[in-house]
Amino acid sequence: MKFRTINKKVLRLLAVLVPLFLLFVYVALQSGPLAPVPVTVTVVEKKQISPVLFGIGSLEARYTYRIGSVASGRIKTLNVDGGDVVHAGQVLGEIDPVDLDEHLSAQLSGIKRSEATIMTTEALLHEARAKKEFAVGQAKRYELLQQARAASAESVEAKHQEAAIASASVSAAKAGVNAARQELASLKADYQGMVKQRHNLKLIAPVDGLVTSRAAEPGNTVLAGQTVIEMINPKYLWVDVRFDQLQTAGLKAGLSAQITLRSQSNRTFAGSIQRVEPLADRITEETLAKVVFTALPVPIPPVGELCEVTVLLSALPAVPVVPNASIHRVDGLIGVWTIEDSKLHFLTVQTGATDRTGNIQVLSGLKSGATVVVYSKSALHAGSRIKILKNNRKGIPL
């Protein structure tokens, strides 16, 4: 009887202790260095991948017109403001001409005076010609009188001299008329020049476009060359995009691109690469390119807006491809963990291009058909115990 009670008690005690011990063994095997590492694997396949370039840039106007005065001065009027649509030839504003108008009227008076001078000199020429005709006639008459011995040789010579003087007076008067005409031409040219200068003080739109900014106000003094009005041609917008130099292999003009504006992040606009700039940015280590829209977005987004540009390159020849998560670095070497006969081996590989979805080419070191580890719950070592989980995890982490 006594023996049986003890036996029952022992059994009860063991019923608690044995599961406890088994749990201990299980816990010791499932955590710590003895635990197997859960991994997922994939089979290497030969696949074509299309590398994708991704760059960001800003929407810029292809042509920006900075309109300013060619002479220093004070702004008299400005007729437009940012956002106004203007036409070629439209007067956008004017620089105060100060005394230029007065100079112009003085010049006009000078021209009139010069015209009067011409009339005076022409009258003088007429007078001189009349005097010359008379003097020449007189000289001829006195010659005839001398032949009839009715006049002295002295008086004939006096008449000849008078004729010569009258002839010289005509030449002088002609020169006077010429000089007056030249002066008139000079004054007129001066006047034209001043009219042009006066016209130059007007700020005129060179093309049809959109005023983007008004950098000064009436009353401001601006220097020669300083921008007063900035305008763009909204028909010609492009994206000034920057690509990290690490991934610009294959970037060339004519490739199609997708443009996403920061303000409309769920829409993409079609475009193409207009040109790749021959000069890269040395400091930021980026290659610059210009991307144009196939059709401009409506309404036109603000110039300077941030854009993301995705460029699809043509597909590369099929080679073994693995997910980039399977590439590891062990002791300074790049490679993949392969599973052969349920044992882990590290294979050094040479990687190539990668695409947007994270597939990376393996150029050498791995053959298609091999099984490689993609995800692992902790860092792997040669000889790690592993437990292979189902591959289709739909983004659920291990």
Next chain:
Amino acid sequence: MISLAGRDILHGWGRFLLTGVGLGLLIGVTLSMAGIYRGMVEDADVLLKNSGADLWVVQQGTLGPYAEPSSMYEDTYKGITGMQGVALAANITYLTMQVREGIRDVRAMVVGVVPGGPGEPGQPGYLIAGRHITASHYEAVADVKAGFALGDSITIRRNRFRIVGLSRRMVSSGGDPMVFIPLKDAQEAQFLKDNDALLQQRRRITDNPLFNRPGVPGLLEAVIASQTTNLYVNAVLVQLKPGYRPEVVAKNIHRWKQLQVYTQPQMRSILVDKLIATSAKQIGMFLVILSIVSAAIVAFIIYTMTMAKIREIAVLKLIGTKNRVIASMIMQQALGLGAIGFVVGKIIATLWAPYFPRYVLLEPGDAARGFIAIGG
């Protein structure tokens, strides 16, 4: 000969088990506490190992990039790449900040890495879902502890990033999960001022007659443009070619580039001896107190167990049992309690370890030492 200890345990087996379990809980706490300390050191080690660097090049005279702020020009790496023995040099930035996702925000260490490819220094070593960063902007790989899922959109400063991959055990020395983003975005997050500050700065410069001179058109724009560039990084991670000694290359870089260079042991010592020293000491102190308390409780339990059996012991003495036999009975019971306590403690510590906010590393060595201490 009958086992006195066994008979006695069987006599009050329920009470004996419960005492053992209670002791186990206490041992579990002690083991966890040791695990927390080990976890902190392990975090530091993992941080170093995962950065994939043989050398850290930082601003001269600083203990950066983990222990002190360090900033250097981003083109410094070009000069370092050309040094003898250097296989690869990569810029990196570290910034601990709040990362927003929807309405919640998570404290994280944002790491800016060159999106070159897997295996480059600074990239997470292994993933548990998704893929590595492939675009040079607006993609992120986050540590699973941050609680983000693949495809989530997170906000860092003014930009939104899509989570494309999840890593594990990538935490800062403070235990914050890491979020890896492309370097250029990280530079922007770290060095670019917020919009209001930029606006105020522009206004100040515009109001300054020195910069806004009517006689020099374009000066103002040039000054404003020069103020908004961000060409700094926190550190350059260097990988060495095989066969070169880190100390020699580090000495050369320090000598010729006038930069501070740390090797792996030096960086580990900075992290372990300087960065987590205070919190480690704190936990160490707590561990000592806990050990003393545990020892005291075990002593009290054995004392009360012996006191409860004082009559039985008296009878044993009367029938002429040797003191050695009585002592061994008490000793065997104490060892039994210790064994149950240790098993329960180990199980419990392992089960609750994953729920700690920081990594808890239960080292078998610690458990063995604990077992020996209990036995002793």
